[in-house]
Structure formats: C-alpha cells, structure tokens
Amino acid sequence: MKTIFAQSVAGRTGVLSEKPEKNAAQMLPASLLRKQPPRLPELSELDVVRHFTRLSQRNYSVDSHFYPLGSCTMKYNPKFTEYVAALSGFSEAHPLLPQLSGGAAHAQGALQCIWEMEQWLCEISGMAASTLQPMAGANGEFTGVKLIAAYHQDKGNKKTKVICPDSAHGTNPASAVLAGYEVVNIASKDGMIDPEVLEAALTDEVAAVMMTCPNTLGLFEKHLTRIVEKLRRVDALLYYDGANMNAIMGKMRVGDVGFDVVHWNLHKTLGTPHGGGGPGSGPVGVSERLVPYLPVPRVEKGKDGLFTLNGAYPKSIGQIAPFYGNFGVMLKALAYVLRLGGEGLKRVSEYAVLNANYLRACLGDVLEIPYDRICAHEFVASAPGELHALDIAKGLLDKGYHAPTIYFPLIVKECIMIEPTETESKETLDAFIAALREVVAQGKSDPDALHAAPVRLPVRRLDETQAARSMVLTDDMG
Numbered sequence: 001m002k003t004i005f006a007q008s009v010a011g012r013t014g015v016l017s018e019k020p021e022k023n024a025a026q027m028l029p030a031s032l033l034r035k036q037p038p039r040l041p042e043l044s045e046l047d048v049v050r051h052f053t054r055l056s057q058r059n060y061s062v063d064s065h066f067y068p069l070g071s072c073t074m075k076y077n078p079k080f081t082e083y084v085a086a087l088s089g090f091s092e093a094h095p096l097l098p099q100l101s102g103g104a105a106h107a108q109g110a111l112q113c114i115w116e117m118e119q120w121l122c123e124i125s126g127m128a129a130s131t132l133q134p135m136a137g138a139n140g141e142f143t144g145v146k147l148i149a150a151y152h153q154d155k156g157n158k159k160t161k162v163i164c165p166d167s168a169h170g171t172n173p174a175s176a177v178l179a180g181y182e183v184v185n186i187a188s189k190d191g192m193i194d195p196e197v198l199e200a201a202l203t204d205e206v207a208a209v210m211m212t213c214p215n216t217l218g219l220f221e222k223h224l225t226r227i228v229e230k231l232r233r234v235d236a237l238l239y240y241d242g243a244n245m246n247a248i249m250g251k252m253r254v255g256d257v258g259f260d261v262v263h264w265n266l267h268k269t270l271g272t273p274h275g276g277g278g279p280g281s282g283p284v285g286v287s288e289r290l291v292p293y294l295p296v297p298r299v300e301k302g303k304d305g306l307f308t309l310n311g312a313y314p315k316s317i318g319q320i321a322p323f324y325g326n327f328g329v330m331l332k333a334l335a336y337v338l339r340l341g342g343e344g345l346k347r348v349s350e351y352a353v354l355n356a357n358y359l360r361a362c363l364g365d366v367l368e369i370p371y372d373r374i375c376a377h378e379f380v381a382s383a384p385g386e387l388h389a390l391d392i393a394k395g396l397l398d399k400g401y402h403a404p405t406i407y408f409p410l411i412v413k414e415c416i417m418i419e420p421t422e423t424e425s426k427e428t429l430d431a432f433i434a435a436l437r438e439v440v441a442q443g444k445s446d447p448d449a450l451h452a453a454p455v456r457l458p459v460r461r462l463d464e465t466q467a468a469r470s471m472v473l474t475d476d477m478g
C-alpha cells in the first residue's frame with residue numbers, strides 16, 4: 001500500500017513525504033490499538049478468485065444476456081471507459097486534494113475533466129450551465145427542484161405546488177415532495193400531456209411542471225412549445241427528466257425549447273451501467289436564470305487557464321454531494337462522449353429509437369400495443385387477451401431472457417415495457433421476438449403451463465403472498 005501510494009501520488013505531486021516519520025501504531029492513542037491481531041481467515045488467492053467468479057456467474061448481467069428492461073436503460077457499455085476511469089492518475093488522486101491549500105495545482109487534470117464534461121452536457125442539452133455533483137438521477141431531480149425553489153424564493157414568489165403528469169417517472173413526484181412541494185397529478189390524454197388539462201391545473205401557486213420526455217409510455221411529448229408558453233404566464237418553470245437522453249441526443253436540445261432544468265443519468269446514457277446500486281451520476285443543466293443557485297463549489301476555468309473550485313456564490317443552494325460527486329462515472333462519460341463525438345451520439349439516439357420501433361412493429365400482432373405509433377427508445381404493450389404480464393415475464397426467464405419491466409407505468413393494464421437499447425444487434429432482437437412469440441403461444445394453448453414458469457431455472461416461481469406473510473430469513477444462499 002505504502003509503496004504504491006508513494007510512487008503514484010507522492011512521487012508525482014511532491015507534496016507528500018515518501019517515508020512517514022512515525023508508523024501508524026505510534027500515531028494512534030494506545031487505547032485504540034489492538035492487543036491481539038485480528039482473526040482474519042486465511043484463504044488462497046485461487047479460492048478467493050473462484051468464490052467471486054462463482055458469485056458473478058449467479059448474476060444475470062448485460063455482459064452475458066440481452067436485458068430488455070424498460071424505463072431504466074440497461075445497455076452494454078464499452079469497456080474502454082472502465083480503462084480510462086481506472087488510470088492511476090485518476091483512481092489514486094485523493095478527493096480532498098483540490099481543497100487543500102495549493103492542492104488545486106496538483107489536481108488540474110481532474111478538475112479539467114469535470115469542467116470539460118460540464119461543457120459537453122451544456123453543448124448537448126443546450127443549457128447555460130451544469131453541475132456534475134448529483135450522484136443519481138433522483139438526486140439530480142432533488143437538486144433541480146431545489147434550484148427551482150431557490151429561484152422562486154429569491155423573486156418573492158409564493159409557490160407551493162409542482163405538477164407531475166401521470167406519465168412521469170415515479171421518482172419525479174417523490175423528489176418534488178422531498179424538496180418541500182405539494183404534488184398535483186394530471187392525467188395524460190392519448191399518452192401525452194394535454195395543454196388544456198395542464199392549463200386547468202396551472203394556478204399562481206405552481207412552481208414547476210416536471211416532465212419525463214420521452215415519457216414513461218416511450219412517447220415523445222408533442223406540445224412542448226405550447227406548454228412552455230403557458231408556464232411563462234404564471235412564472236412556473238419547466239423541468240425535463242432526461243434520464244433517457246439516449247432517445248434524443250443530437251436530435252433536440254432541451255435548452256433551445258425553453259426548459260429551465262434538465263437532469264441526465266450518466267449511468268444510463270453515457271458509459272456506465274445502471275443497476276446493482278452501483279455509483280451513478282445525475283448531473284443537472286440549467287437555463288440562464290437558474291445559474292446563480294447552482295450547487296457549490298463550482299469548477300471554473302480562470303483567465304490563466306487554471307482550474308479552481310469556487311464556493312463564492314451567495315445564492316447557491318449549497319453542496320449536494322460529498323467532494324464533487326462520483327468522479328469515476330464522470331470520467332467514463334467524458335471518455336464515451338469524446339470517443340463517439342457528435343455524429344456518434346446522434347447515431348446512439350437513432351439506433352435506440354430504431355431498435356425499439358423494430359420490436360414494437362414485429363410484436364404488434366402478438367401483444368396489445370395501446371399507443372401504436374412511432375415510439376422513442378422504448379414502448380409499452382399489454383399482455384393479450386386473458387394472459388398476464390407476470391406469466392409472460394416468467395416464461396421469458398425459461399427462454400434465457402431477463403424479464404422486461406412489468407406493471408409499470410401504472411396507467412397501462414397488464415403492462416409490459418420493453419427497451420432494447422441501441423447496443424443490440426438485429427440477430428439478438430430477432431431471437432427475442434421469436435422467444436416472446438413462443439411464450440405468448442404457450443400462454444394461449446396451455447395457460448397452466450405458462451403459469452408454472454419458470455421451470456428451467458434452478459429456482460421456481462415465488463409464492464409472493466406466502467413470502468410476505470411468513471418470511472424466512474437465512475444466510476444459506478445454497
């Protein structure tokens with residue numbers, strides 16, 4: 001440990017001495033020192049490697065299988081981004097370095113990467129400024145609503161409500177409540193926000209409308225400019241949930257349309273896998289009028305070309321994340337954007353939308369498609385006839401596929417939500433179509449057999465009622 005540290009950090013920066021004067025035992029109070037060494041198990045490297053390899057193989061993952069989960073993009077992410085994030089100059093940089101006196105001089109590369117990534121987000125989304133601090137999509141939403149609240153408070157506006165359509169992602173109303181607002185739900189009409197329905201709910205107390213776009217039905221909202229116009233009249237702001245930016249990159253810039261806040265999910269769109277509770281990044285971009293309230297510290301580039309952390313923004317909502325958020329995820333996003341470039345990012349959106357529409361068109365005769373028109377990066381369907389979405393999902397497990405999202409969004413009956421993502425080949429999509437057709441056919445010819453699925457996996461279908469009523473907790477994972 002000491003040698004690696006000394007070589008890679010102290011060696012380069014010259015600020016840390018290579019040989020600490022005292023060892024750890026001399027620096028700690030005697031009362032905190034162990035009397036006996038800890039009883040650690042002794043394991044061979046091979047045993048440990050086999051253990052973790054076995055565990056990894058128990059997971060269903062995007063590296064091994066197609067993962068058609070809608071709403072939370074689960075796409076393959078290229079491995080070169082992992083390589084970039086693991087470079088020792090990044091991975092061994094101490095997160096406190098920029099804050100130490102004179103430390104920013106030793107963290108120029110890291111600060112430059114953050115600054116450049118923020119510029120890229122502004123460029124792609126058309127916003128005036130952005131922050132990479134928030135650590136997940138929902139954390140970005142919370143940050144965004146806090147920015148909106150700061151704006152209204154600063155202007156002396158008395159606002160208490162946030163409007164969320166029923167086609168918004170579930171985290172939207174939760175974030176609004178967490179930030180202190182009352183949520184007003186409005187019904188979508190034909191899969192879209194209807195400007196008249198919105199107008200009826202639009203009182204002076206409305207602080208903002210949170211729009212998921214494409215919405216949870218996989219549809220791109222049509223009436224954006226009319227909605228922006230209506231909001232301006234009551235000084236309400238417009239929030240864009242851009243978690244699924246892989247549907248619109250290079251096609252539309254939310255800032256150009258008049259949105260005031262947008263959040264991204266770097267761990268869906270730009271080079272980090274989503275899921276497993278791993279580190280995420282939910283940057284927020286804002287229009288000119290929200291810039292003064294952005295979280296501090298902000299990364300800035302001085303006239304001398306040097307990068308600094310600046311906390312001197314008196315109207316800021318404060319610091320949202322420890323240090324500056326999840327740096328590794330930002331690096332992967334930057335590597336991804338630089339590798340793909342503008343044309344590449346545009347192609348990401350084109351393939352994401354093409355793949356979703358291919359599946360929608362090829363499955364239209366076996367599933368019921370309530371909004372049967374061009375979709376964005378995903379589409380929703382209903383299980384046909386008497387079939388249940390749950391049975392279809394379980395049947396797909398037997399065919400070797402991860403289940404699609406089911407029973408979400410709530411506004412579609414027996415809902416099956418499918419997102420193939422831009423990274424899948426036509427062969428994979430065709431095989432999935434064939435599997436899903438077989439499952440539906442089995443459900444129609446032998447519903448009991450489908451109801452028993454999965455039968456080919458080592459585990460059977462859970463009796464969920466039984467599991468909830470008499471839970472058996474065990475540490476034996478079999």
Ligand SMILES: *Cc1c(COP(=O)(O)O)cnc(C)c1O
Pocket residue numbers: 071072073136137138139169171212241243244265280282
């Ligand atoms: C995934 C997602 C979120 C939440 O992102 P997390 O990083 O999981 O908190 C919000 N909105 C939409 C539309 C999403 O797909």
